[in-house]
Amino acid sequence: MTADRVTFIHADALAWQPPRKTYDLIVTHFFLDCFRPEQLQHLIPTIASSAPPAGHWLVADFQEAPAGWQKIRSQLILGLMYWFFRTVTRLPARRLTCPDPLLRQAGFQLQGEQVFEWGLLRSTCWKQVPSSRTPSPAA
Numbered sequence: 001m002t003a004d005r006v007t008f009i010h011a012d013a014l015a016w017q018p019p020r021k022t023y024d025l026i027v028t029h030f031f032l033d034c035f036r037p038e039q040l041q042h043l044i045p046t047i048a049s050s051a052p053p054a055g056h057w058l059v060a061d062f063q064e065a066p067a068g069w070q071k072i073r074s075q076l077i078l079g080l081m082y083w084f085f086r087t088v089t090r091l092p093a094r095r096l097t098c099p100d101p102l103l104r105q106a107g108f109q110l111q112g113e114q115v116f117e118w119g120l121l122r123s124t125c126w127k128q129v130p131s132s133r134t135p136s137p138a139a
Helices: 037-048 068-089 100-105
Strands: 025-029 056-062 108-116 121-128
Touching: 025 037, 037 100, 056 068, 100 108
Parallel strands: 025 056
Antiparallel strands: 056 121, 108 121
């Protein structure tokens, strides 16, 4: 891949209207966790519309660990982080919202994931799959 094929977007994400079916790869690292659930319900389909068929979406974000001391640790870290960023930046989100159901609704399927830092960090790779409602073209 050459540098001229990479596009960085700096815009108000909630107002941005992406070009349709343009970006082969969407990368949202430590981004989706900044939004409230109702904002993600608008944002994810909007961003998804910029992916062509079989486009990929990489997501890296925080998550709450599932159990044990790791869960307590992640809850403490996340609580402090959200408090800090709400105070300093007026971050609209007050808690994590898992984007997985919204990515699935937007036509993406989970291809793989990695979990780090005792369950606090999660990186996922999604691929857009053809909708079962859209008839396939004749061969």
